[in-house]
Amino acid sequence: MKPYPTPLNLLLRTAIAGVLLFAPWLVGTDYYLHIAIMSLVFVILATSLDILVGYSGLLSLGHTAFFAFGAYAAALLYLHFGIPLWGTLFAGGAVAALIAWVLGLLILNVRGHRFVITTVVFAECGRLVAYNWTSLTNGQIGLSGIRPPVLDIPGLPRIDFNSRAAYYYLALAVATICVTIILRIVQSPIGWRMLALRENERLAEANGVNTRQISTIAFVSSAFFAGVAGALYAHYTGFISPDLFYFSYTTTMLIMVFLGGKGTIIGPVIGAVAFTILPEALRVTADFRLMTFSLILLLLVVFAPDGLVGLFDRLRSRHASARKVADA
Amino acid sequence: MEFIPQYIFNGLVVGCSYALIAVGLTAIFGLMQIANFAHGQFYMLGAFFAYWLTRIVGLDYWTGLVASVLGVMLVGVVLERTLFRILRGASLSSSILATIALSIFLENLALYVWGARPQKIVTPFKTGSLEFLGIFTTPERLLMLLVTIAIVILLQLGLRYTQTGKAIRATFQQREAAALVGIDIDRLYTLTFAIGAGLAALAGVLLGTIFVVQPAMGGVATLKAFVVVTLGGISSFAGGIAGGLLLGLGESFGAIIAPAYKDAVGFILVMLVLLYKPDGLFGKWS
Amino acid sequence: MSKLSLRTALFLTALPMLVAGNASFADTIKVGAVYPLTGPVAEDGAVVLKGAKLAVKLFNDAGGLNGQKVELLVEDGACIPAQSVASAEKLLSANKVVGLAGAFCSSSSGATMDVAQRYKVPMVAGISTAPNLTERNNRYFFRIQATSQMLADAFAPKMMSLAGGKKVAFLVVNDDWGRSIAQYYKTSLEHSGAETVTTQIYDVTETDLFSYITNIKRAAPDAIMMAANTQNAVTVTEQLRQMDVKSKLFGEGSFTAKSYYDAVGNKGDGIDGLMPYVPSFDNAVNKSFVEAYKAAYGELPNNNAAAGFEELTILTNAIKSAGKADPEAIRDAIANNATPGPSGEIKFNDKGQGYGFTVFLTRNENAQPVIEATAPVAKPN
Numbered sequence: 001m002k003p004y005p006t007p008l009n010l011l012l013r014t015a016i017a018g019v020l021l022f023a024p025w026l027v028g029t030d031y032y033l034h035i036a037i038m039s040l041v042f043v044i045l046a047t048s049l050d051i052l053v054g055y056s057g058l059l060s061l062g063h064t065a066f067f068a069f070g071a072y073a074a075a076l077l078y079l080h081f082g083i084p085l086w087g088t089l090f091a092g093g094a095v096a097a098l099i100a101w102v103l104g105l106l107i108l109n110v111r112g113h114r115f116v117i118t119t120v121v122f123a124e125c126g127r128l129v130a131y132n133w134t135s136l137t138n139g140q141i142g143l144s145g146i147r148p149p150v151l152d153i154p155g156l157p158r159i160d161f162n163s164r165a166a167y168y169y170l171a172l173a174v175a176t177i178c179v180t181i182i183l184r185i186v187q188s189p190i191g192w193r194m195l196a197l198r199e200n201e202r203l204a205e206a207n208g209v210n211t212r213q214i215s216t217i218a219f220v221s222s223a224f225f226a227g228v229a230g231a232l233y234a235h236y237t238g239f240i241s242p243d244l245f246y247f248s249y250t251t252t253m254l255i256m257v258f259l260g261g262k263g264t265i266i267g268p269v270i271g272a273v274a275f276t277i278l279p280e281a282l283r284v285t286a287d288f289r290l291m292t293f294s295l296i297l298l299l300l301v302v303f304a305p306d307g308l309v310g311l312f313d314r315l316r317s318r319h320a321s322a323r324k325v326a327d328a
Numbered sequence: 329m330e331f332i333p334q335y336i337f338n339g340l341v342v343g344c345s346y347a348l349i350a351v352g353l354t355a356i357f358g359l360m361q362i363a364n365f366a367h368g369q370f371y372m373l374g375a376f377f378a379y380w381l382t383r384i385v386g387l388d389y390w391t392g393l394v395a396s397v398l399g400v401m402l403v404g405v406v407l408e409r410t411l412f413r414i415l416r417g418a419s420l421s422s423s424i425l426a427t428i429a430l431s432i433f434l435e436n437l438a439l440y441v442w443g444a445r446p447q448k449i450v451t452p453f454k455t456g457s458l459e460f461l462g463i464f465t466t467p468e469r470l471l472m473l474l475v476t477i478a479i480v481i482l483l484q485l486g487l488r489y490t491q492t493g494k495a496i497r498a499t500f501q502q503r504e505a506a507a508l509v510g511i512d513i514d515r516l517y518t519l520t521f522a523i524g525a526g527l528a529a530l531a532g533v534l535l536g537t538i539f540v541v542q543p544a545m546g547g548v549a550t551l552k553a554f555v556v557v558t559l560g561g562i563s564s565f566a567g568g569i570a571g572g573l574l575l576g577l578g579e580s581f582g583a584i585i586a587p588a589y590k591d592a593v594g595f596i597l598v599m600l601v602l603l604y605k606p607d608g609l610f611g612k613w614s
Numbered sequence: 615m616s617k618l619s620l621r622t623a624l625f626l627t628a629l630p631m632l633v634a635g636n637a638s639f640a641d642t643i644k645v646g647a648v649y650p651l652t653g654p655v656a657e658d659g660a661v662v663l664k665g666a667k668l669a670v671k672l673f674n675d676a677g678g679l680n681g682q683k684v685e686l687l688v689e690d691g692a693c694i695p696a697q698s699v700a701s702a703e704k705l706l707s708a709n710k711v712v713g714l715a716g717a718f719c720s721s722s723s724g725a726t727m728d729v730a731q732r733y734k735v736p737m738v739a740g741i742s743t744a745p746n747l748t749e750r751n752n753r754y755f756f757r758i759q760a761t762s763q764m765l766a767d768a769f770a771p772k773m774m775s776l777a778g779g780k781k782v783a784f785l786v787v788n789d790d791w792g793r794s795i796a797q798y799y800k801t802s803l804e805h806s807g808a809e810t811v812t813t814q815i816y817d818v819t820e821t822d823l824f825s826y827i828t829n830i831k832r833a834a835p836d837a838i839m840m841a842a843n844t845q846n847a848v849t850v851t852e853q854l855r856q857m858d859v860k861s862k863l864f865g866e867g868s869f870t871a872k873s874y875y876d877a878v879g880n881k882g883d884g885i886d887g888l889m890p891y892v893p894s895f896d897n898a899v900n901k902s903f904v905e906a907y908k909a910a911y912g913e914l915p916n917n918n919a920a921a922g923f924e925e926l927t928i929l930t931n932a933i934k935s936a937g938k939a940d941p942e943a944i945r946d947a948i949a950n951n952a953t954p955g956p957s958g959e960i961k962f963n964d965k966g967q968g969y970g971f972t973v974f975l976t977r978n979e980n981a982q983p984v985i986e987a988t989a990p991v992a993k994p995n
Contacts, residue, residue: 029707029708030707031703031704031708034707057421059420059421059424059425061424106602106603107602110602110606112363113363113420113554113557113558114558114598116363116554117551117554117555117558118558118598118599120551120554121551121595124551124592124595125591125592125595128588128589128591132589132788132815134793139789140790141721141744141790142721142724142725144724144725144728237696237699238728239695239696239699239725239728241694241695241696241721241725243694243696251428251432258425288440290433290435291433293432294429294430294431294432294433294436295429295433297429297432298426298429298433301422301426301429302411302414302415302418302426331828331831331832334824334828335828338824338825342822444653444656445656445845446845448877456855456856457855457856457857457858459858464856464857464858465856466856539821539822540845540849544819579825583825583829584829587814587815587825587829588788588817590825
């Protein structure tokens with residue numbers, strides 16, 4: 001059913017793939033690789049949020065809590081039990097998903113502002129726990145020394161993921177897998193039901209959609225991927241603290257989703273990359289940074305909720321219809 | 329347990345500030361159906377205007393208080409006429425996100441204009457500590473209590489006996505019918521928004537005299553206001569007041585057991601309400 | 615990508631010139647600092663920066679390293695560990711600084727020192743007092759401050775004699791610094807006969823302390839040990855007075871800062887401070903430091919200013935001693951040298967913990983700190 005990609009499209013895709021695969025050589029310094037890795041972490045985060053905000057219409061503004069839970073789970077498993085990244089990635093996602101499931105039991109029966117405020121307050125409570133349960137989390141000092149793994153498979157060359165270039169490829173692989181799975185979810189019948197939930201919940205119910213089940217699936221799966229992103233982040237920076245629960249992270253994710261275009265998955269990917277690079281480029285104007293970003297978000301939400309992808313689509317359809325006229 | 333009155337009094341003072349902010353939010357949210365996540369910034373702006381007028385410009389406290397509230401009401405009117413008019417038909421998600429963005433913008437604007445350093449609004453009272461019945465307090469905190477009581481009475485009287493008050497109640501209950509009867513919905517919305525903003529600003533000035541004024545105070549206020557509104561229900565002012573006092577008292581007593589988790593009290597209360605009385609303790613969607 | 619780096623490079627060029635006020639930038643030795651310039655302790659961070667800049671200025675005015683000047687590049691860590699780490703990354707990776715100062719808050723320093731270790735660049739921390747920072751086997755990390763444990767051990771007996779009773783309560787801010795203070799002073803004071811009746815921990819953003827103070831009053835302590843910086847110190851003082859608390863008050867933190875005195879005036883009188891620095895200390899280095907600071911900024915320095923000054927003095931002295939802008943040589947110079955500072959001579963043990971200087975017990979009288987007792991800081995093991 002999908003149209004065969006045009007030559008231009010193929011060229012574009014090859015170019016992007018090339019840039020992604022050869023980035024460490026193209027990019028040069030460790031600092032830019034750092035930005036690239038952070039972009040990939042946020043790609044996973046933004047797309048996971050899109051499942052909720054874009055596809056299901058569930059405005060969960062405590063999303064960063066699941067990112068943080070995943071990071072803490074990974075850190076604690078690594079530091080106390082020596083479980084390497086391969087295990088903590090799944091564990092981080094699983095822990096976050098489990099917490100989301102329990103929370104969902106309590107709050108997924110409400111909508112509107114109550115749902116929103118509960119998720120926000122939940123994230124704040126998460127922060128309080130991380131901050132005060134010092135015997136577990138070290139409180140504000142945080143947990144440090146979370147190392148990336150070293151791959152010692154006999155017959156293959158030794159890969160040390162402590163090197164930034166190696167970690168970049170790891171992050172690229174994880175992000176690609178996550179986004180692919182998320183795409184599969186939203187393009188499946190489950191995804192259609194999420195859209196039904198977003199558009200008109202009562203109507204969906206009337207049509208036989210089990211909205212409680214769908215919203216739970218959306219909530220839990222998005223939390224899972226946020227947790228995976230958290231684990232990826234923890235092993236990269238080697239250090240995590242209760243700051244990960246701050247609302248500012250959710251704000252960043254929201255901007256990425258809306259900038260790229262909500263409800264598209266590819267939109268948040270673009271938004272994540274763009275919005276990781278942008279703050280670093282604007283690092284110098286710290287005073288105006290947040291003012292500019294919030295203004296951008298405001299304008300996007302009000303005037304262009306479909307973001308860059310929507311803009312691109314509109315341009316493309318205008319171009320396509322113009323072409324059609326010319327053909328005739 | 330001779331300290332219980334002290335804990336109660338502490339909780340009441342804080343609860344009054346929550347109530348004032350929440351009542352303003354109820355007016356806006358309940359009447360206009362817009363979840364204004366920037367509401368706490370009116371509280372912040374009220375405090376900063378008062379700081380600027382009394383400390384920098386040099387007005388006396390009471391003039392500064394009135395001028396600040398009026399100033400924020402003006403800001404509210406401008407915002408209502410522009411942004412909030414656009415948001416009127418919008419989905420809940422859009423209005424929440426847009427107002428969140430507005431909130432962050434206002435907070436950082438204040439940060440830029442006045443700086444991060446916490447400021448104090450100069451108090452008009454000479455005495456520091458007051459004691460009665462073994463309870464310690466300050467004149468500023470008593471003022472907060474008295475003003476809240478006065479506002480509550482004024483609101484009740486206003487809603488029941490004035491023309492505008494009746495119009496508000498009518499529109500609250502049945503928007504289309506009210507319009508049909510000839511009530512100017514646009515003007516009413518602007519007025520309500522202004523009142524809501526003004527109440528928040530008043531709380532800001534009073535609290536800014538008790539504690540400190542800083543740009544970050546708005547975000548916290550918004551959060552508390554929405555918790556209170558969730559507790560008390562969206563469509564009655566009584567709910568906002570009761571919810572505010574409940575939250576204040578809850579936090580004060582929660583501090584006895586686990587001071588670090590004081591702010592989690594709100595979460596626990598919200599969870600309880602959502603589980604057992606999802607429409608809030610007082611309210612029902614009209 | 616190239617447009618990005620050009621613009622960034624241009625701005626990085628402009629920024630250090632603004633900071634160091636140097637005409638030619640190409641030939642300078644770059645040193646980095648991660649300080650909180652925004653956030654709850656921004657005010658203190660600004661003062662630390664003042665001290666740091668003064669040290670760099672004095673070094674350059676005295677000829678620098680054979681005519682080569684040192685340039686101080688500052689990034690905002692905001693006392694947020696993740697941001698401090700990013701700032702350090704920027705300074706070490708993009709700016710290639712040969713020495714690092716910061717990051718004020720213990721948790722931020724704790725995170726940043728890992729970065730310094732990775733890049734093999736020495737880091738000097740003048741303020742972070744959490745004792746575990748020097749227990750992490752990081753040969754690139756040096757801490758100049760007396761830890762809360764050292765201060766507590768030095769003054770516990772004297773504190774108990776001033777307390778007028780055995781019962782002690784704690785009112786500390788909820789971070790590793792505050793919690794360390796509660797932990798270590800509790801142990802030291804109890805060794806001197808104290809009985810801890812309650813520990814109240816408040817959030818740094820908390821403005822209403824009445825509940826916590828009510829909790830303390832219920833326990834009826836003879837003395838209260840406080841931990842508070844900047845605005846918290848003001849709030850704590852005011853609300854303790856509002857609630858008419860009669861216990862003897864001790865505190866670590868900003869209880870002798872100018873902004874504190876400006877805000878509370880005489881309400882702070884009678885509070886005893888455990889300070890790593892007092893401007894009235896009679897010591898040659900201190901006298902010239904105070905004079906230079908007053909000339910540059912028009913006010914007396916406090917412990918934060920002294921800390922920033924010491925951080926950069928140690929770094930610049932080490933650069934001179936090493937004779938070259940080589941991080942490894944600078945690190946060795948720091949470890950092996952004794953640097954004269956405003957509170958006395960500073961040496962480091964092999965864990966990077968500073969010692970050899972003096973610490974002070976002060977009393978606020980008429981909005982001024984008066985030295986009540988001093989103690990030397992011996993070499994820790």
